[in-house]
Amino acid sequence: MNVYHPKVTAWFWLLGMLFIGFLGSQSLGKDWLETGFLALLPVTEQKPEIARAVRQHNEQLNRKVIWLTGAATSQDAIAHARQLKQQLQQSGLFGKLMLELPQQMMVKQYQQLFPYRYQLLDVQTRFTLDNNPKDLLAQNLETLYSPIGQMTAADLEHDPLLLFSRYFNAQNPLKLTVEQGIVILHDADRFWALLLTDLEDQHLQLDKLEVLLALVNSSTTQTQAAGGDLMVTGMPLFTAQGSDSARQEISTVGLGSSAGIVVLLLLTFRSLRPLLLSFLAIGSGLFAALVVSVLFFGKIHIITLVFGASLIGVADDYAIHFVCDSFGAKNWLPRQGLRYIFPGLVIGLLTNLLSYAGLVFSPFPGLQEVALFSAVGLLAAWLTVVLLFPLLLTGFKPDHQPLILVCANYWQQHWPVWLLKKRRWLIPVLLVFIAGGLWQLSPRDDVRLLQSAPAELLKTADKIKQLLPVSQENQFFLVSGHDINDWHQHEQQLLKRLNLLTQEHKLMAYQGLSDYWPDEDNQETNYRLLDKTLYQSGLLKQYMNELGFSEQAINTELKQFSEAKNRSISLPEWLATADETKQQLWLGCDVDRCLSRVVLTGITDLPALAALQSLQGVTWVDQVEQLSSLFARYRVSVSLLLIAAYLLVFTGLGLKFGWYDALKITAIPVVAALVSLAMMGWFDQLFSLFNLFALLLVLGIGVDDAIFFFMADSSAALSNETDHDRRASTSLAVTLSALTTLLAFGLLAVSSTEIVHAFGFTVATGILTALVLSPLVGNRTPDSREIKSSKRR
Template identity: 30%
Template structure:
């Protein structure tokens, strides 16, 4: 009978050992993957990548992707000194430092050779290219006005044209190019000068990032280069210099630098805090080494699986994952706490005894984290995959390795004994005057806090760019009249000509908004590459006017009238025009054929939030034109899913309550109520502190439900067991430290997430012992409680 019993145990032991060796091979593979991954980390810093894409609409998705790619590597710098010579010297000194650094490349968008080629390319089509102002003038100009214009150009001391007078008697061609160049911009001494509203000339420098902006080593090479260039430029300008910097790479680098600090603070801080708690509780290096190893394996597996699943890891996911050290260590701490409380039980027997409870804890935690992935948010699904993978890998490491590597005798410590013994002195809830007064205070606190609690669905809650960089971006946008990618018009049609004609109708309507002061301007492909229909209409205006000018000027000069020439019929095609070097700014706006239909983007300049509605309705009635407001769309999505997750949270509490009722019957409320109270108190605390509730805050409440209810369950399952209470306290303390550090994040969403869990986990740990059943007679106490470390000398 003994041999029969020993045989299955021996077989189970061998199977366990083989699984441990197999897991070692997996861990070695993870180690190799981490080496490869961190050589060139695939880290995503785009805030929009966290949000749902427009996958239901191919052209809208293509438009958003094209706008994001267009500005990915661009860096813009504007310099102003006391006068133009000083500004020019500063610009040259700035560019010299940047070129030498090799972190940025100078963009030669104003290359003279490219300009001459573009002029030569467009010249055959010039009679079909007019600005709106020229078009209106030609429609209403009298013969005398046309003659005066031609004579003024003929006798102008600077010529005023790009060719002979005979080819362009009215000077229409240079005015068209000036409109393309941009208002207030000119090439001055080899540097682009931009004049602001007060008449000051700024030097405009454009660069392209030569390397990935994301680095997790805490360095900021772009910022370092620009700081050094600014110092040299200031010296060249004589000490007084204003510098404005902008561009997506600068925001990405700032986010990466902040992330490096937060990963070190949150991740390493959580890890050191957990290891310190393990040392204080168990007074041995072995638990520290094993718990630390399990955490490292869990994080490595999380990064590997996330990068394999999504192709990259988002920056916020990485920062969020740094807090998992305070949750994933629970399995190891539970094991060593029970080993310390029951040293007579062999390691493998102890793990077999704990395995059902640990597996249930893993399941509840995984379900809580997987709730993050219910909403169709790529960022939240990444976090769900990252967290569940980390927890599962840590659990497997603890279960398979700890029984084999934990070969020593557990040590007892005064710290552990004090924590375990504190349960016996923890008060229980009783219906008396003190309890009633305390309940009244709690109700008033919750009521007042919830009344003050506000919600926020602002997209800016997902990013944390430095304020000075945001100020520079706003100033640059005003100076250059840069369009915003947040709001634009999407134009669609059966072919390219239909799209261009729809663009032209739209820009005519937008001109009324410009005249009303609601808009500064727009950027559209049709302004530089008009439709064939408009080109023909413009030729019908230009050709008779120029013929009239030549004839009348010749008569005034006493020369014979020029011979009539055949009307030019050359038409400019949009595809040919976009291939020109100077058309580079227009290429992101032309989507071409997408899913069987053509599309383009019309971007807006100088649009203020107060005029969004007025400008949006300008497109009403224009077929094929859609108003796209990405900020409003994402805010609506955040609002929708915050409400949806709120209802899911309510359903979760009901489901958990029913499950507890099935397990604990009339005592189920004792495990359920502490989590409910902690959730309400944490929300009230946010209200009193003035921190708005965002989608991430609701998701934090989901995690609070999944993690916090375990404390009440454990106290009911192992009533009076000091070793179990020790494990609960250590787990709660490490979780509090992890999410408490997450509340230090500069990203508002993560800050609110961490703050909610900081309050929630702390409160549920504090409240759960109050709701324990009243003490039973000693004869009915569980046998395991008698072996508690409280009674260990």
């Protein structure tokens, strides 16, 4: 131990940190934060075509923000919308702003597709022709005689059967009212003008989202000041609100908990030093963890950052145990102190490393990241304590008896005695409590619980959905075929089934390319169908005659029809005329495969839709489901690894201290974890992957508590000092460590974001249990005395 020079070791620490700092300057300059959920999936599960489709789908959804300005008259609503558009344009946040419908584009599309009107029949028209061609003519007459027929019959001269106006209208299933080129929606007492925007950047960066939120707020006040209303919805808004509220809560709770920790440590030590040292240890741990993980993985996921950082919180234990030891000896020297607690620190570190490192063996990249991140962080924090603290604690010797020390000491002396005395009924009660709680525990892995949108936002979104049922769902179908015809067939089969589902009200609407673009075979069939039913049969002639078309007009029509015989339009040609939303449904063809997406609106029966994936060439993509099941698998995987790690820890401790003591030590964290789980069951708390990370924290701290109590006894046995003092300082350290952890994480239980709340709840119950139970470890003297005396009686 004489080799151990505080100054030398401090230099080591400094050199090490400088080296990490150097590495950090190299690696942290790049974009190192990953936020996409696909990165969390094991490599084998990331089918590239699904990944691509999901990415495209999300890019589309993640950009869209829908704005509705409302007023008592449509004129005013439009005026507000124009004002808003200007404001949004100035923000520079949006790549696309659409208020007026692109009339030019629609005219162009009309002209480009018109020559193919005999080939491009919409589904309904084809159905009518197949079943009763005369119905089509009757419908035409109804349209022509109605007072509003003008619009649909505008091109009667060139399209006497109104075939193309049917096809063109079918492309926009929503019947929207347009005024001054702007879509106007109407509810009970208000007109709403529609403004569609796409964010410039699809990556939903947090700072951009904040700007968006501010923009929504300022435009709401402005529109209201002008006497109007504003409703806004869109995925970016949910993300912004969600992260905003979670961040606000965490920072409020964080502020409170930091203040609590500062006051607690100041009151105990009457010095700033322990506080600063704790921060230093955890800070260097976090920094080293970040640098090494980024170096190793290239990019780390935001989930890694959050949970890894929480797990490093265990490192606070080491600092506190060290500093608290100063109360344990009369003439305390940091070097001596370290010597006493060193074995405890080593075992604590090893057990924690072991439990975290277990995560490395899971197949999930996310867990591997967490494992490396927290292991490195823990090691660096531990090294900071061991290498740097002896120097920085030089001359640190509190000469007061803090109240908390007195309390903790009194408590550790008497509490275990009471517990042991009552164990005859305490143990059964505890067992029943745990068993009952675990019985009621049921995991909920639904990823939607992660997002907690404010009720107001949900209400607006619902209202907009009712007015304008266009918002796409998260779920979609991926349709493939080995060539275009094969793909077309597969998609048509799917769309037919979807049509049935919409009639059963299990789905509001769907959109697939093959409904708009018949493949070349079908184009020919359509032409022949028209030929057979209306042209050859003479029905067309009769219909045109009765309506009053001239002989010449009839002949022109017949001539045009026969000239169009061999026309066909290819998919790329068709896509070139389509709007962006439809173009994005097509994912292209490669050597042996063609792919498209079919998007959905207003799903009311998910299982019915998911069942359609049994169709040939159809894949059901449900990201919510996929992510939830990913979390479920993560949860199972973490649980198993956790159990394995603890068996290992138990074995290690057993080999070193004997099986009885090992059992005692491991019993503390295990019982704490069980009680925590049971509490979740009793109080019907959210139980998911995230609670397990909290449990890892509980286990880490629980095992530290137990080991330090155990070592306090064995080190006291080695030294000449009284057993009493060492246990007193240990109980202080355990209490302080429990309190700081409770303040840091347990307070999160007050959060209204369910996932944050669950994390806090788990930590709070687990830590409290560990605190309550840990004095039982190594409580040899009173314990044995008690037993002896009770035996004597």
